Amino acid sequence: MGDYYIISILIAIVGYIYCSVGLKKLQNPKPEKPAATPNYQPLPISPPMTYYAPGADIFPEPPWTDNEPIERNGIIEQFLTDEMGIECEETEISHAPNTSVYHITLDDMKDISKLPKALKALKMRLKLDAVQAESEIADFSITIPRTDRQYVYLRDVMETIEFDRLADNPDAIPAVIGVDDNNEPVCIDLAKAPHFLVVGTTGSGKSVCVNSMLLSALARRTPDQLQVVFIDVKRTELTPYNGIPHLKTMTFAPFGGVGMEGAYRVKQVFTEPGDAETALQSVINTMESRYAEAQRLGVRALGAEHPHILVIIDEMADLLLSPVFGKSIENKIVRIAQLARAAKIHLVCCTQSPTAKVTTSLIRANLPARLAFKVSTPIESRIAFSKNGAEKLLGNGDGYLVMNGDKRIQAAYSDMEDVAALVEYYS
Secondary structure (H helix, E strand, O other), X not given: OHHHHHHHHHHHHHHHHHHHHHHHHHHOOOOOOOOOOOOOOOOOOOOOOXXXXXXXXXXXXXXXXXXXXXXXXXXXHHHHHHHOOOOEEEEEEEEOOOEEEEEEEEOOHXXXXXXHHHHHHHXXXXXXXXXXXXXXXXXXXXXXXXXXXXXXXXXXXXXXXXXXXXXXXXXOOEEEEEEEOOOOEEEEEOOOOOOXXXXXXXXXXXXXXXXXXXXXHHHHOOOOOEEEEEEOOOOOOOHHHOOOOOEOOEEEOOOOOOOOOOOEEEOOOEOOHHHHHHHHHHHHHHHHHHHHHXXXXXXXXXXXXXXXXXXXXXXXXXXHOOOOOHHHHHHHHHHHHHHOHHHOEEEEXXXXXXXXXXXXXXXXXXXXXXXXXXXXXXXXXXXXXXXXXXXXXOOOOEEEEEOOOEEEEEEOEOOHHHHHHHHHHHO
16 A cells, blocks of 8 residues: 555655746747858849940050060070080070070081980070970970060050951850960950960969959850859969859758758859769750750750850869769769750860869869969879970960860960959949
């Protein structure tokens, strides 16, 4: 009987405690966690606007420079003949903004073995950082850095006949590269060029060249003709373009959500690896959608109602070496490079670390067009464009354009004033 009373008392105590705790929870409810804030602000819906491409006039006038080189006519021939015992004749001299090329013809083929020693002596005599030579049977050329280096300004190249002819084609993406060894303008159509891999160390001119390509394209193409997707994890080169109407609108799903409930639209430069992965997947979705529409219509080429899409990744190494997103991002880059050109989607990937871990065999195979600026080692040069030579470049825009052959170029110079002028015009 006593046990019965004890059990009843214990049940009553437990019930009292349970009711007390429940009442306190009702009186003091636990505050709800605040909703996660997205990395980017939702894009307000605004009426469409009509834009006009400003052309080269939008950029500041370049300063006047005296491009006349310091002539060394006869000096090279005299040095090789009198001091090195190499019987030769100087046949031609060509001047580029950063270099002068002296073309030499040998009188005796046996003298070609003396050339390496002669180049070292010539380098010391002229007090230069580098002297290079290339030979073809009895003829060879000696490339000497100019002590009076010249800038090649973006606006000057944009005002040439070659660029105007390219830009007048409405289906082209005109892009300024710079000038070649003969001071001839080098401009390309990104819509016809293979996808680009751009490599070069800090100070090599890689970022300046990409900016010149981009500025020249945006200055001649409206948002109806060209949309861009920018990925800049370092937040230095492409983030100043935030706000231009050419940025492609992306639709992002909510954080950790499934489906598109509560999705938001963004139109900005992507600076986080996770967002970069989502942006690349969005580009793939656009590509597949365009192919499906082309198949439905029974056509092979998309019309003007589908603008070109230019995807630029500023520092690919920061993405591909990410432990969480690296492999997924690499797969998406390769997929875009393999399939996207016919869908009017074009890719430019940049890196200052052309190592085997970053520029993998898959990346190199699917980004055949190269812009190679100065790199640190011959190994990086071979990875960048399949042969030595990029490690001997002079920096400051001196590079090789590898597309339908190799061409040495001096990249066009552009700065933040040019970027600011373009953004202000379109804002």
